[in-house]
Each structure stands twice: as structure tokens, then as C-alpha cells.
Amino acid sequence: MSDVAAAFPQRCDRPAIKPITLDHPWQWIAKGWNDMKRAPRFSLAYGACFVLVSWLLTLGLLADGAFFVVPVLAAGFFLVAPLLGIGLYQISETLQRGEQVKFCTALSAWRRNSVHLWAMAFVLVLTLLAWMLSALLVFALLYDQPAPTWDHFIWVVLLSGESPAFLFTGTIVGAAIAFFTFSISVITVPMLMDRQGDVVEAMQTSLAAVRENWLAMGLWAALIVLFVGFGLLTYYLGLLVLMPIVGHGTWHAYRDLVGVRDAVD
DSSP states (O other): OHHHHHHSOOOOOOOOOOOOOTHHHHHHHHHHHHHHHHSHHHHHHHHHHHHHHHHHHHHHHHHTTOTTHHHHHHHHHHHHHHHHTHHHHHHHHHHHTTOOOOHHHHHGGGGSSHHHHHHHHHHHHHHHHHHHHHHHHHHHHHOOSOOOOGGGHHIIIIISOSOHHHHHHHHHHHHHHHHHHHHHHTTHHHHHHHHOOOHHHHHHHHHHHHHHTHHHHHHHHHHHHHHHHHHHHTTTTTHHHHHHHHHHHHHHHHHHHTOOTTOOO
């Protein structure tokens, strides 16, 4: 029984959401930048992993002739990014506590609440699959032009305006999935790490944070899209720096919205 109890932490009272202003998202970016400067070796190594994995996935898809999946998968990166940044949250927490950052510190984050973190991983992977399937379905049903080549894919499919029904439907469906995923995950992983609660409680808290601070959280979502989107458009090189900034900033977003256990300011 003790092993089961350890694997499934007891529910705690859902924390109250703190009000924030439009200044907070900018502060989170600044704090994320500061954390990256304080632990550059670890943060940039984490960012380099994003760059390397993105290159390998893209090259593999191109080699298999599945180039049409690349834009869909790149856009879907936003959906799973809250989970991929778990090591960056751990680094920020370690810095917050005034402790020395080590490579094993970032890797240990998964062990803190492994069952519910893996449950959140399952949820985000499902949303990614829904994203990809819906994108491919909309493309198959509504794109009425000849199949483009890789060299002209972005221009012909997304920028030429030759298939307005496809663009409109794809935008609406993609925005709905992205908004839902952002709402249930924006502070979920940091909360699971810090408070050892369950995944449903953490997702409900994340939804409440977005609902009660919708304007500021909308700005935060826009900044994430801007930073990570720029990183993707630079052939992933920008992710080296921008992904750590956003990841560290997410930890500070959690701190300001909920407050960490035994917070050290």
C-alpha cells in the first residue's frame, strides 16, 4: 500500500489564483533571460537539444518524402513544449533556492511526480495527434490545388491565398486546439513538480489561471508564439536561446500565478 500511496500523491486543496497585470508576461521574459544568464551552460545545452532533435526530425521526414508533415509537426511543437521544458523549470527552481545547478538536477525533475507527469505527457501527445490528424484531414478535404513541392510549399499552401476555405478552416481548427492546450498546460507541469498533486487538479488550476487573468495570459501566449515561432523560422537555431528563455519564464509565471511551495524570493 505504501508504494501505491507514493506513486499517487494525495490531493491537496487547489491553490488560489493570484491576479496579474499586463506587465507580468514581460517580467517573466526578463526573469527567464536572467535565469539563462545565471546558468548558461545548462540552459544553452538544453536549448541545443531542441535544435538538434528538430534538425534530425526534419531531415528524416524530408528523406522519406514526407515534407508536408514538417510544417504541421513544427506548429504542433507549441502543444508539447510545456512538457519539454521540464528541465528548465527545474533549473529555475534550483536557482530560486540558491542551490548549485548540475546536469543531473535538470534530469531529476521527472522523478518528482512521475506518474502524473507521464499522465500529462499522455494528454499532450494526444492533443498533438489530434492536431496532426485534423491538419491532414483539412488539407485532404479542402485544399483544391495541385500538390505543391517542398521548395514552394509554404508560399503556395499558406501565403498565396489560392485556397481560402482551407486556410480559414485550418486556422479555426488549429486555433481551437492550441487555445485548449495552452489553457490546460500553461502552468500544469511546474505545479505537478512543485506541489506533488494530481494531473486533473493541475489542469483545472491552469484553466482557472487563464480564465481569471485572460488578458495577461493572452499576452503571454502571444509572446510564446512570437519567441518560439521565430526560433522555428530560423531553421531552429533561434531555439538555442529562445526556448530556454520561455521555459525559465514559465516557471516564474507559475510562481506569480499560484506561488511555489516554500517560496524563496
